[in-house]
Amino acid sequence: MGSASSKATQSAPEVDSHDSEKPLCQSLADVHITAPLSKDGALILGHVDAWESDIAQSPKLQLSRSILNHSNIREALISRATRLADAHVFNLELDFKTNPITSQKSSGRCWLFATTNVLRYTVMKKLNLSEFQLSQSYLFFWDKLNKANYYLELAIENAELPIDDRLVQYLADELISDGGQWDMVVNLLETYGVVPQPVYPESLHSSLSSPINTLLKTKLREHALILRALHASLKANSALSDVAILAELRAKKEALLKEVYVVMSATLGAPPKSDEPFTWDYYDKDGKPAVWTGTPKEFYKTFAYDKYSPAGSFSLINDPRNEYGKLYTVDKLGNLWGGRPVLYVNTAIDTLKQAVVRQLKAGHPVFFGCDVNQFSDRTLGIMDPALFAYEAAFDVTFGLTKADRLRTTESSMTHAMVISGVHLDAQGRPVRYKVENSWGPDVGEKGYFVMSDAWFEQWVYQVVVPKQLAPRDLVKVFEAGEKVVLPAWDPMGSLA
Template sequence: MQRLKLDEFQLSQSYLFIWDKLEKANYYLEQSIIHADKPLDDRLVLHLAGAPLNDGGQWDMACNLLEKYGVVPQTVYPESFSSSASSTLNQLLTTEVREHALKLRRQSAKLTASGLSHEEKVKSLRATKEELMASVWTTITTALGVPPRPDEKFVWEYYDKNGKFGKFEGTPKEFLATYTSKATDAFSLIHDPRNETNKLYTVAELGNIWGMRDVLYVNTEIERLKNAVVTCIKAGVPVFFGCDVGKCSDRTTGIMDPALHDLKSAFPLSLGLTKAERLQTNESAMTHAMVISAVHLDETGKPVRYRVENSWGADVGDKGWFVMTDAWFEEFVYQVVVPNRLAPKDLLEIFQGGDAVVLPAWDPMGALA
């Protein structure tokens, strides 16, 4: 906005939304091919079928979408009913891909019985998958409209705040390269007290674009997450973070604080679960992602509270803004994303070193924020 002197500007959320749906459908059908020989009541098969196309995601998934598809202004591919209220479309697509997965499983059983080699069987199943994906594409574009292709040129015309006319002509990938920094030059720090710190972690079967970047986390102490946030804010960089937004928070006032409600005075509750125990018992997980845009420090430089930008619209909080206390950060923040250039060198080396510990597909760290 500063570069083009614009009063208002939004990227198209629908543009990345439609490609994310398409890629997640393909990802699930690829998983269905790989695991076609497992029984339907296998824990992994059931887990993968549980919510294959929901709206959530992780930082690395966003990086995949940006790298493959770029971005466009909202006026080029505007919002629609199904992108703003996605539940019905999600239900339709989920039903469709589950049915497609069963078709692939039945075909796989027939091909196995015919004596085909593994390579020939997978080739045949992927050919069928492409036919099934054509049906998914029709469903998605009927609801959302056909988006620009990532290498297809579009024209965006605008007037700046001084009334001067401007125009961009190029592809979505060129628009991303022209006006933004490289999103992939950042990575996730997490605080998962169940697991060893200073190690790289990933989650089995977690992703959105087949064959692209895995979801990776560097686990470290909560104080290092806070320090990373402070470093970023001082450098003028807002911070993407993943948290359990439903705990001890009020959407009307926009306050996020463990002391928000005095439940112990009203109920015979101990409420003594630790952060690790909440993860171990499915009491907590990353359920939402937001952005930290400011932090209030005390006289010693320690965080007191954080200014948070939510994505639920202007009717919640203070016109969409929330206040998160440092105590809430400690208990319910699990992830912050840090640019490589601002990250502690030892944690960056862990991220770049590979050899991630693989958590099971159903692990809480696999939740989509």
């Protein structure tokens, strides 16, 4: 990833009130030692008898038993008060609305949809369009092919590690995910540009990616073993230098990658080349026909951004496990070999909120990463930790903090979307956010979700911000490039 590995700092992270930790258990002074019912730790019927006795004394739990054994708990326990509070109404929104609501269908391309949904604001304004999509499958093709190359380069780099080494095993499991991160899409945009969707439209397997992913993973794991065997054979020849060995391995890798390209081009279609012109015919919003000719890189530079370039933007994250005001990366994470590494500046959650409001006031949509399935409802389009009355129904509490969830694999970034509006209170503080999703117009409120501020605090991990709109001290941290390297399996390496 372009820097030497180091351990994450062990000093206590700077926290704000939203990230403060609370103990999950009592202090030793408050603990009353009691004898367990089971001396050997086994579950016995005496436990059930004791629990049933307690439940029999609770009318609330008896009512829950009467209702919830034949009801979907996510439907039965939706809070009416929360539904009413989370209105799809916002007093600060972008002045330009894009169409149509996009759908990633049965694929994990949310990060590419979120990115193209951000970029099309500028494209549509410049070209006077009423409806428009950039080709997500174009970026998907080049990302997948590059991830295959990235994995095989890592196979060469780590060829001397045992096959059952934790890193080798992890990389073989996570080799060509559909997901990605902001810096990875910047690599794609700067290298390949973008094209309108009609120039490289959806195929069955861009919208349904699991069949080709399964096939490609099988081939790539085979390719990695071939390269490991070749490496061992070449190393046994003492007459060969390390440079010669690497050259031979890369030549073999390139021959193997052809198989990947054959599968991808057959199932997705051969994509436009970044430096070859295409012609795009279209209608503007007044019904007037128009035509544009140029390369994908020229289209990107001409139409896809104005003063806030993707390459000039970076990720702010809120990770309470680690020290704030530091730059983090994740080992072995990327898509373009030798490209821009995945970089995060860790900071307090209020800084992420302020970055969102600042961008919306500047008329700029916001790319963000979150754990979308936590306390959210697809039908209502609501994300709110108070949405389901689980604690009241089961007489339990959920005590994990945001840091606890990351430490225990309870949560990570699973989805990327776009914030296009916010509702502010009288003091200018966010109450709720308008979120443009990529699950089609039939999900949520015509494709949009409302995210409460409390949900933002708990399950938003990343906000992308242009340098011009970011706090100066955090821009300096990003530009200094002094990275703390997290292990490859760290939850901050999850791909939205």
